[in-house]
Amino acid sequence: MTIEEAYPLLKEAFTEYKQQRYFEKTSKSHAKRKYKDQTALIVDRVWNIFQSCPELNNYVPYEGEFFTSFFEQDFKKLIENLEIELSKSSSI
Secondary structure, X not given: OOHHHHHHHHHHHHHHHHHHHHHHHHXXXXXXXXXXXXXXXXXHHHHHHHHHOHHHHHHOOXXXXXXXXXXXXXXXXXXXXXXXXXXXXXXX
């Protein structure tokens, strides 16, 4: 998989991730588990994308630290880095 193919998948996953985290944070305790499980599935999907496109590791904020407790901030920075990179390559 190329970066150009991975980016839309990651962008979609990021949007879903933010939505699930919002629901998780704002829901009552009995519903939190459902949203937490959905969030974990999205993280797994992102992991699979990374497995399919190892070049993505060049765009994470801190190499080797992407799937840690700072996943949300790192994921946002990854999307920003990819947008910058893809805009450079499309303008050439």
